[in-house]
Amino acid sequence: MNDKEVVRVAGVIQDVLRQLRRSRYMRCMAQLSLFAGTMQELVRNSRKLSAALSRDWYAAAERSCKNISAQLSDISFPVSNIQSLLDRCHEEIPKLSEIADELWTLREEFGDVEFNGEENALCVITEPITLEDIYLGRFRIALYVDCLCELYQKAPYFVMATDPHPAGTDDAVTHPHVSHNVVCEGDGAAAIRAALEEGRLCDFFCLVRSILTTYNPASPYVSLSDWHGIACYECGYVMTGEDSYYCISCENAICDSCSFGCADCGEVACKSCAGMCEICERSLCSSCAKTLCGACESVCCESCLDEGLCMNCKDERESDEEQETESTEEASEKRETTVAGSQLANGGQRACADCSTVQPHGVGQTPVLPRQVAQ
Amino acid sequence: MRLLFINNDGGGFADYLDVTEGMTVEQFFNEQMPNRRPEDYLIRVNRQPVPRDHVLQENDRVTVTPTKIEGAA
Numbered sequence: 001m002n003d004k005e006v007v008r009v010a011g012v013i014q015d016v017l018r019q020l021r022r023s024r025y026m027r028c029m030a031q032l033s034l035f036a037g038t039m040q041e042l043v044r045n046s047r048k049l050s051a052a053l054s055r056d057w058y059a060a061a062e063r064s065c066k067n068i069s070a071q072l073s074d075i076s077f078p079v080s081n082i083q084s085l086l087d088r089c090h091e092e093i094p095k096l097s098e099i100a101d102e103l104w105t106l107r108e109e110f111g112d113v114e115f116n117g118e119e120n121a122l123c124v125i126t127e128p129i130t131l132e133d134i135y136l137g138r139f140r141i142a143l144y145v146d147c148l149c150e151l152y153q154k155a156p157y158f159v160m161a162t163d164p165h166p167a168g169t170d171d172a173v174t175h176p177h178v179s180h181n182v183v184c185e186g187d188g189a190a191a192i193r194a195a196l197e198e199g200r201l202c203d204f205f206c207l208v209r210s211i212l213t214t215y216n217p218a219s220p221y222v223s224l225s226d227w228h229g230i231a232c233y234e235c236g237y238v239m240t241g242e243d244s245y246y247c248i249s250c251e252n253a254i255c256d257s258c259s260f261g262c263a264d265c266g267e268v269a270c271k272s273c274a275g276m277c278e279i280c281e282r283s284l285c286s287s288c289a290k291t292l293c294g295a296c297e298s299v300c301c302e303s304c305l306d307e308g309l310c311m312n313c314k315d316e317r318e319s320d321e322e323q324e325t326e327s328t329e330e331a332s333e334k335r336e337t338t339v340a341g342s343q344l345a346n347g348g349q350r351a352c353a354d355c356s357t358v359q360p361h362g363v364g365q366t367p368v369l370p371r372q373v374a375q
Numbered sequence: 376m377r378l379l380f381i382n383n384d385g386g387g388f389a390d391y392l393d394v395t396e397g398m399t400v401e402q403f404f405n406e407q408m409p410n411r412r413p414e415d416y417l418i419r420v421n422r423q424p425v426p427r428d429h430v431l432q433e434n435d436r437v438t439v440t441p442t443k444i445e446g447a448a
Contacts, residue, residue, distance in 0.1 A: 105422040177446030186447035191383045191440075203383055206417055206440045216445035 001103070001113050009115050009122065010099040012145055017093050017199050019149035024085060024197070027152050031082045038078070042071050094199040102201040109202055120145045124205050125162060129175070131215040132224045136175055137163035141208050143201070151196055159183050159208065167222035169231040169238055175212060176220035176227075183211055186219065234258035234271050249273035249286040263301045264288040279304040279311060376433040380407060383440040384416070394431065401427035403437060416441055 001009070045067045052060035094102075103122075107113045110124040121142040129136045140160045147156035158181040161174035172180045185192055188207050195203040215224060229238035233252035245259040246252070247270035260274040261267070263282035275289025276282070278298040284291075289299050295313035306314050376396055380403075381389040394403060400420060404413055413427070417440040420429060431437070 101422055105419075177448065179448070184447040186445050187385075188444040188446070190386045191444075194386065194388060195383065198389070200381070200438075202422065203381065203438060203440055207383060207444065210440065210442050210444040211446040214443040214445055216447065219445075219447040221448045 001107065001115050005115060006100050006103045006107075007096070009145075010096050010103060012120070013099050013122075013148075013199060013201070014093065014096055016145050016148045017197075020151060020197065021091075021093060023149050023152060028082065028085045031078055031085065035075075035078045035082060038071060038075060042068060045071065091198055099199055099201070102199065105202045106205060109206065116142070122201070126209055126212060129212055131176065131213075134224050134227050135165055137161050137165050139175070139178075139212055141205055143196075143204065148196060151193065155182060156196070157204075157208070159212065167226070168228050169222055169226065173221045176215055176222060176224060177211060179221045183208060184219075184221075185211060186216060232258055247273050262288050263303070264291075275299055277301040277304055376431075378431060378433070378435040378437060381436065381438045382407070383438065384408070384411075398431050399427065400425055400429045400431060400437070403431060404439065408439060415443060 045064050049061055049064035049068070052064055103113060106124065112124070114123045115121070116123060121144045123140055123142045126139045126141065128138050138161070140162050141157060142160065143157040147154070150156065159178050160181050164174050167173040177184050177186065188211050192204060192207050195207060217223060226238045229240060230244050230253045231238050232255035234254055235258055237255045239255050244253045244255065245268045247254055248267040249269060250273050252270060254270045258271050259268045260271065260283035262269060262285035263277065264284060265288055267285045269283065269285040273286045275284045275286060277284055277300050279300055280303065282301055284299070284301055288301065291300055291302065291305065292298065293300050293305065293310035293313055294308040295317070296310065298310050300310050304310055309317060377391055377393055379389055380392050400418060401413070404418060408416070418425070419438040420431065421436050422438070
C-alpha cells in the first residue's frame with residue numbers, strides 16, 4: 001500500500017468511525033429503552049405490593065417481593081453495559097493524519113499491509129506460527145472496514161490460514177482458538193473492541209496477533225495434544241493414526257471399541273455398516289451380510305450355511321424329506337397289496353384303486369383283477 | 376508533565392496521566408505495570424519502538440500491548 005493509498009484508506013476508515021459513533025449512540029438508546037422497560041416493571045410491582053399490603057394480602061405481597069428481587073438482580077448487567085457505552089461516547093474521532101499514522105505504523109510492524117478494494121478489507125499477514133512444536137503456518141488478519149459500524153453486533157474481522165494445517169478432527173479449526181476463520185478473543189475481547197472504536201488499527205492487529213501466538217490449554221477448540229488425532233466416526237473418541245481402523249464399506253475411521261471383525265472374511269466394519277449372522281450372531285461386513293439362507297432368507301455366515309440353507313431350514317428340510325420318504329414307502333406298499341398283477345394294453349400304467357389319473361394307453365380298458373382272472 | 380497512556384492489557388482504556396519530568400519509559404512501565412515483565416509487552420511511544428532509557432516528553436502517547444493473550448473456544 002503506497003502513501004497515496006494510505007491516505008485514501010485513512011479517509012474511508014474515518015468515515016466508518018463516524019458511522020460507528022452513531023451506532024454507539026443507537027446502541028445506547030436501545031440499552032436505555034430496555035432498562036426503562038425494566039424500571040416500569042419495577043414500578044408496577046411496587047404498586048402491586050402497596051395494594052396487597054393495603055388489603056393485608058400477604059401472599060400477594062410476598063409474590064410481588066419475589067418479582068422485585070428478580071428484577072433488581074437483572075438490573076446490574078444492563079447498567080454496566082450502558083455505563084460502558086456512555087464512557088465511550090465522548091471519544092473523539094481520530095484525525096485523518098492520526099489514522100494515516102496508524103496505517104504506516106502497521107506497515108512497519110507487519111512488513112506489509114494490503115487493502116483489498118473489492119472487499120474493502122485491510123489485511124496483514126503474520127509470521128509463521130508454531131505452538132508447542134505444532135506448525136500452524138501464517139495467518140491473514142482481514143479487517144472488513146464496512147463492517148466496523150456493526151462492531152456491536154458481530155466481529156468485523158476474520159483470520160484465515162494462508163497455508164492451513166488444521167486439526168485432524170476438524171478442518172475448520174486452523175488454530176486452537178480459531179474456528180471457521182473466527183477468533184475466540186477470550187481475554188483480548190475488551191481491548192480489541194476499544195482499539196477498533198478508537199481507530200487504533202495497529203493496536204487491533206497486534207492484539208489479534210498476540211492471541212494467535214498464545215496457546216490457552218484450558219479452552220481450545222481442539223487441544224494441541226489432539227491436533228494430529230483422528231476422531232472415531234461412531235463415538236468421536238480422538239485416537240492416533242496407529243490406533244485407528246477403517247471400515248471396509250464406508251472407509252470412515254473408527255476406534256477399537258467401535259470396530260467389528262467380519263466372521264467370514266476378517267475385514268473390519270463399523271457399527272453402522274456391520275451386519276450379523278442371525279443364527280450364530282457373529283458380526284459380518286456388509287458384503288458377507290448379503291449371504292442369505294435359500295429358504296428363509298436369513299442373513300447367515302458361511303459356517304451356518306449348509307448347501308445354501310441355514311441349519312434350521314436344513315433340519316426342517318431333512319425332517320420333511322424323511323416324512324415324505326416314509327409316506328411314499330407306505331403308499332407304495334398299499335398299492336402293491338390292492339392292485340397287484342393287473343396290466344393294461346400297450347404298457348399302460350397300473351392304476352391305484354382310488355387313482356383318478358387318466359390312462360391314455362388304456363382308455364376304455366379296465367384292469368383285470370386276479371380274482372376275476374381265477375374265475 | 377501530561378501524557379496519554381493506552382493500556383491494552385485488559386480493558387484497553389486510554390488515560391491521561393501526570394508524570395514527573397525526565398521519567399524514562401522503563402520507569403514509567405514499572406510504575407504503571409507493577410510485577411510485569413517488559414519483555415511480555417509491546418511498548419511504543421508515539422507508535423514507535425523506543426529503548427528502555429528513552430525519556431518521555433509532554434503529550435507523548437505510550438502504548439503497552441501484551442504479546443501473550445489467551446484466547447478461548
